[in-house]
Amino acid sequence: MVGLKFCEKLITRSTEFEIIIYGEEPRPAYDRVHLSSFFSGSSAEDLLLTPSSWYEDNKIRLHTGELVTKINRNEKSIQTHSGKKDHYDILVLATGSSAFVPNIEGVERNGVFVYRTIEDLIQIQAYAEKAKAATVIGGGLLGLEAAKAMVDLQLETHVVEFAQRLMPRQIDEDGSAILVYKLKQLGIHIHTNKSTSRIEGNGKLEGLTFSDGTSLQTDMLVISAGIRPRDELAKNSGLNVHQRGGIVVNDFMQTNDENIFAIGEAVVHNNMVYGLVAPGYEMAEVVVRQLVNDQVKAFKGFDMSTKLKLLGVDVASFGDAFGEVSGSIPIVLKDSRNGIYKRINISSDGKHLLGGILVGDAAQYNLFHQMVANKMPLPNQPESLIFGNPNKTDESTGLKSLPDSAQICSCENISKGDLVRQVTQNGVFTIDGLKKSTKACTGCGGCTPMVNDILKITLESLGHKVKKTLCEHFDYSRQELFDIIKVKELKTYNQVLDSHGKGDGCEICKPAVASLLASIWNEPIVHQSTIQDTNDRYLANIQKGGSYSVVPRIAGGEITPEKLMAIGRIAQKYNLYTKITGGQRIDMFGARMDDLPDIWAELIEEGFESGHAYGKALRTVKSCVGSTWCRFGVQDSVGYAIFIENRYKGLRAPHKIKGAVSGCIRECAEAQSKDFGIIATEKGWNLYVCGNGGARPQHAKLLVNDVDTETCTKLIDRFLMFYIRTADPLTRTATWLNKMEGGLDHLREVIVDDKLGICDQLESEMKGLIETYHCEWKKVVDDPELQKQYKHFINTDETDPALSFVEVRKQMLPADWGK
């Protein structure tokens, strides 16, 4: 790989060189890093780094299957095992390494393999067909990669490590313990602190005996106990090699022969062998720059920080992982329940992060690595980086200390520095201004929360007081307006704007106030339709092309055959596209605006009501079939889901709310990804809160366990009402909790322990909302005046001529966005 990278780099810099490659293996260079993917479906062909034609296209002469056995340094030529001779001006040795095979008795038996080349893999694959159990000797990076391959081959997999711990070069004992725990959950047997003394068997191997007298039966063995640089050619040619193996090079990758360079795993630089690909590529760069004599630089060692996913488990180590710098202070989080280990080493003066280890959750790796690389100052309580609420750390204190070069908007490649400069130098003080001047957030929009936070932090740093006001028309936060509207008994948007705002409002404050009015008074929103977001204004979801979708409520996902047929009939009549939604109901797309009242009249006639798919409101409560049908179910999850969905239907909130009820721990309803999720236990229900899918998925957190139905319902009442009262506009429950001082513990104190003494009030407010429920569509269907807005043109009954559809898979789809 390193040899090929050298060629690639050289040909892009210069056409002066004639390149000739000799390689021992029968194939051109292939990707060893992803070798184990060979067992999960990749072919040897897939693993090639470049097609064979690449060499020809670039006028590189490639000789495969030719092992160079001799370098004649005096006449500058090489000779191969088949007797071929060739001349060189400059020679680059990228001979790599071989697997280190310890000298164990019986190592020659059939069924013993190394894990290094495609040829090794082909042999392993063939032998595995008649094997049940496989053992890997070596619990380092490569050993665990090999173990993954054994799991992919569906073998019972054992890993034997000589040291006290796994991955001894990357992680410490406690980190290893967590990794062992996670790997055991995946069915891999780990044996640490085991020295293999004999490989048992009669011809083929049957098992291992360890030096402590214990033994392990196995059908095949893969040895991955480390690498040995391939230095024999260099050694035979009189080049200096290290006593423990490896071609000795200086900072410019030169050997003791000025015409011979060496790069990659074959070399020893400053007493160190680099067994990773990235340092090898850097070495190639160092040599290429000398050859073309441009920006010559030295090899200064390499940051060995790594983050990888081993069998689905995050493992990362960065900087001074083991705290070897004198005076460094370790701070450790070890969570055996969730399988998470985090260690950070900070400098003795507490000012800088020196390095650390992450196992099980390496989401903070980039941030930490940046902090080490840029010597960024630590927060006053450095432990907050790994304890407490990680999201909170990420979003606020983390952002503050990010270097200016950190990329924030990946669509438009905008860095934190770009945004900060707009604020400090160009005087852009609003999010809209930033969007316009930098184009941040205009692609996928996923960075909007981060850009908002950066704006806020930067304004604060300039001494601006940042108040969470709704928009230019209201100097109040949503929570303040909630209290104002309630106490002053304001019922319309105009009353609120006249008494507490200025100007004519906008697309931000109108829907926010509309949501507050609905959450407080629950009067039909159709009477103030022009302050509603477009979906709430027309009680349907606007779709590409300007048509609307229709979603009747199907509580808990339970529906009778009669109602199913009614939906089918109505969809057919109005030529609607139908699709099952993620929330276990049926969405009908492509409705013309003027058809909406007629469609709903028919649906209501059949006993349906609004599903509120258009609103920032309760959407669905998903369920699995539970104890009614399922042999595993322990509670009636469908019955409870229907009860809950009907209880909160029509409830308006700062953002949409989704729930689910699962009938047992198997969790088929995916309740832990919902704003509130209920999972049945033998004794009652476990209640989880504040989960969501979306752009940043977040698991719901366990609020209480084993509560009865009545308690569970009461807690959801309090939870939802507390959320409605206190969240910022368009904030899902997950983000609301992430930003809450005190996090889940505080939430539990308020709604379970009633620390603030507001639970009675929350319950009675919820009761009021439940009692005033009405189906908005029934109001419209019953009132011809309200139907007047469902016309495309005000001065003619014609429909929108721009609406256009195409037929795909026997249904109507909208034409693509116009350009």
Place this chain on the structure above:
Amino acid sequence: MEILNQLRTHTAEDIAEIKIWFKAARVSDFPENGGACVKYKDLQIAVFNFSRRNEWYACQNLCPHKMQMALSRGMIGSAEGDPKIACPFHKKTFSLLNGQCLNGEEEKISVFPVKVEDGFIYIGFTR
């Protein structure tokens, strides 16, 4: 798509050049503080009733961002006092005074003069 092209070439009208005052609809047909769409020849015009300030504005119904006939269904408001419209699709906002996009790089939209006479709304066109 021909209508769309026609609309895109429209520019803001100068009152002095107005040749046709098109009688669109009754004032009472429009929602308060909201808009509706008027058909004139092959054009779709969004007309907005700013009842709070007793003013009327009109612009093309087509949002230039994703070419959707939608502005009349959008939400009206003000930015530092000036009237604006937010498209219901992706909340691109446009000034109703000059058609300029206020939160993006979208093309300018056409705006048209509006007058109220005897309870009717008239929109001014040059042709």
